[in-house]
Amino acid sequence: MRLPQWRVTLNARCKRSCYYCRPSGEAVATEAGANLDPDRLLAVAAAVRAQGVDSVKLTGGDPALYEPLVDVVRRLREEAGMRDVEVISRHPRIGELAPALAEAGVTQFNVSLDTLNPQLHREICGPDDHAEVLDAIRACVATGVPVKVNVVVMAGINIPEIDALIDWCEEAGVDSVKLLDIIKDLAEGQESYERRLQIKQKLNLPDLYLPLEDLADGVRSRAVDEEVVQQGGLGHPMTVFTLTSGMKVVIKDSTAGAWYGSVCRGCPLFPCHDALMALRLTADARLQFCLLREDATVDLAPLLDAGDTKAVLARVEAAFEMYAAAYFRKDGTKTTELAEVSR
Template structure:
């Protein structure tokens, strides 16, 4: 076990709904269950973001829901850069409207566009997300690339559904000068939370989420011989170790496989979901102003909504310090077992 020395990623779910129903996701997206129509106030976002920036976090990822449907997005990005001092602002979207807003967002300060594309087959795209708009999503991808801001494509690899498309997705990204193609394994325990779209998968395919898991190391081995460079990276020092293969075209293939290990901390003690897929890779701020340590549990989320006024400024500061201390004491577990039953529950740092 290794002690964590770096801060977590900071991710913000700007709004609570994206208008899609991807069967590997859930209505509130990255956030724990959040009421429909909820959006974060820009002023509140900046207040928390500034405090975390002062504590050493220098990058932020804006997600949802979907940022493309967040009206004050350009204002939020500009203020995160100019007022809060963030050097890296990543925008994560799978909605066509992000393409129309891309030039203004680039001007406001976005440093990386992250578009989700899980298939190049229109019928499969519609089945996965419930919306028939693949051509518009791909047009938005081109619009983002046209800004000259680096673009990353996220693909959730699902066994028996889109895993055979990886060569086509690689070629598609290479042809368009995409900086990075990130292949993610299925968050196979996501349907153990309080809400999930995984029921759509059961209805359409007669399958459960965990049955779609595809080992990404097999894909890595297939491409390793073609790569001009191979390395292992971690997001923010606390994420899963990811294999990064640089293709001759310059495209980086990033493979994020949860079986490579994850970081756990005090909030994982006695958790019935341990060891889980997500663990402590990020500190997330939800659209209704809650801090969440992981994707699956609501009981340990920290409500900041009553700490936004000046009289509560000291309490906000101490609350953020306490939240970050969870990551400072985190430890790395090198490999997820085939079954949770193979291990006792976490009782503290091993």
């Protein structure tokens, strides 16, 4: 059975406005100020764990701004039996929380860094806190917990800096750097910051997109090992290069293909960027299959509030059945055959 990643959007806002994101972060449109109740989260975690998933990625919004974060990490490890708990943040406060999170059992920090230029950082994100973000990455590294740095590659914005970003992360002791392509269809959903991009750069999201093949060639020249992996059972095939230092550079290019399921039938956005990569739980307790469609969600809040654990388990089990029947499609082709990838 192919299992999706499980990603939990803990809150609905991150206090920044990056071009390539949306106000609600990873969630479909969610009311500002929404925060996921920890008991709701743990109840859904039990149902997800019953399906064989033992890892969770905590996203937002921004987990660093979610007050119960340290306690939730501990409960996910100790009560829900999660083997891996990854915290994904772009806020400097993650550095302040890093020691407590490490003690609570977080297994990976994931911090975003798209530029080494403070002025460009402010233009991309909004806040003027570039130095604090760098310090936060160093603080996470200092805990001894593996640190991944996400870099969103944007044509005309940060391409000349990619090598320097990799070098900075290598010197800082980062475990891995992940280069991601732009979600060029993000603005097809109800929320995006594309209007801000149009005002600042006079560009649209698709203008920032480029396949990452050329970058892969550059990283390949300095690597000692190369492999192709999938993140979870339904992620994009990704190329992973290991540098002489041991740091890994992961290239996630959506043109490598994605997984689709029954919820995708008849969708005007098919084929899309991420498809069924993950099952998400939103800050207002909805199961979310798709980044772009409001109609493709399952509201668990009434069942959770009623304490109907059997119904919650049934809804989660039904969601996993759709992922089990997913099929792979390489971008731009009509094939539904899965390319061979090593795990």
